[in-house]
Amino acid sequence: MYYLIVLVxxxxxxxxxxxxxxxxxxxxxxxxxxxxxxITLRGGGIIFYFGALACFLTSGWEYPCFMLALTLVTFISxxxxxxxxxxxxRLLFHFSAMALMxxxxxxxxxxxxxxxxxxxxxxxxxxxxNFMDGINGITGGYSLVVLAALAYINQEIIPFVEKDxxxxxxxxxxxxxxxxxxxxxxxxxxxVGAVSIAFIVLFxxxxxxxxxxxxxxxxxxxxxxxxxxxxxxxxxxLHENIGLPHRKHMYQIMANELKVPHVIVxxxxxxxxxxxxxxxxxxxxxxxxYLLCVILLLSLIYICxxxxxxxxxxxxxx
Numbered sequence: 001m002y003y004l005i006v007l008v009x010x011x012x013x014x015x016x017x018x019x020x021x022x023x024x025x026x027x028x029x030x031x032x033x034x035x036x037x038x039i040t041l042r043g044g045g046i047i048f049y050f051g052a053l054a055c056f057l058t059s060g061w062e063y064p065c066f067m068l069a070l071t072l073v074t075f076i077s078x079x080x081x082x083x084x085x086x087x088x089x090r091l092l093f094h095f096s097a098m099a100l101m102x103x104x105x106x107x108x109x110x111x112x113x114x115x116x117x118x119x120x121x122x123x124x125x126x127x128x129x130n131f132m133d134g135i136n137g138i139t140g141g142y143s144l145v146v147l148a149a150l151a152y153i154n155q156e157i158i159p160f161v162e163k164d165x166x167x168x169x170x171x172x173x174x175x176x177x178x179x180x181x182x183x184x185x186x187x188x189x190x191x192v193g194a195v196s197i198a199f200i201v202l203f204x205x206x207x208x209x210x211x212x213x214x215x216x217x218x219x220x221x222x223x224x225x226x227x228x229x230x231x232x233x234x235x236x237x238l239h240e241n242i243g244l245p246h247r248k249h250m251y252q253i254m255a256n257e258l259k260v261p262h263v264i265v266x267x268x269x270x271x272x273x274x275x276x277x278x279x280x281x282x283x284x285x286x287x288x289x290y291l292l293c294v295i296l297l298l299s300l301i302y303i304c305x306x307x308x309x310x311x312x313x314x315x316x317x318x
Contacts, residue, residue: 006051073097122206
């Protein structure tokens, strides 16, 4: 009953946000770098924050430092959705949030180089999540797969976090998917959605890694990770500014050049990540070898795909 009430309240909150976004003109206008063609409400992913907040308020203020960190990144990301903010200000908010999350994890008792490594990895994951938010359904669908896997791991393999936290966030993702996982999306996640759900997923995976001492759990983000890293390498090989928007991710070429419907592309990413996670759980005793094999296989698929279809992207800009 608790989760049903949360689901209904989050649904109402999302509808209320739509009215605010419509009145304040918080919209996403398509451009030559976009994978959509309709003006759509932006920032619907703010519901992820409210999902986490609902759990925080009903759980006796669980994970206070993390919640403060999530509030910081959600706030600055929402401001950036409404009006572009300076890079220095964003970095200040993000690094402050990282420090709070590291404190919640208990990392400050470790050597300084662990903190530097954690900062690099966490920054990369959040940016990757943001880069991958480009078509209908991909952020919500992919996050749903990862969160469902984390819920199963927490319940059946090793407890590492309060279960209500994962389930409440899943409720918020389901609400978002109702409006976004469709041919004509009612809203987009926006930076506020992509960054906040990335921060939540990162917090959960970080707690799992710390609890088990096993970094191979990063396989939970294998599909996003390989696509993001290889796309960056590809763009560097093309002598491009990797800080500028683009349409060179594998999912973007599938949606734009190959004209595969957005929800189909998102479903493919969800399906592949689901299969990888199931395989990992089956091969749990060989985690690092499995992770290596997955990275190599996904990399091979990416390279073969680009060799075959990247020319279509080049032709579309000539």
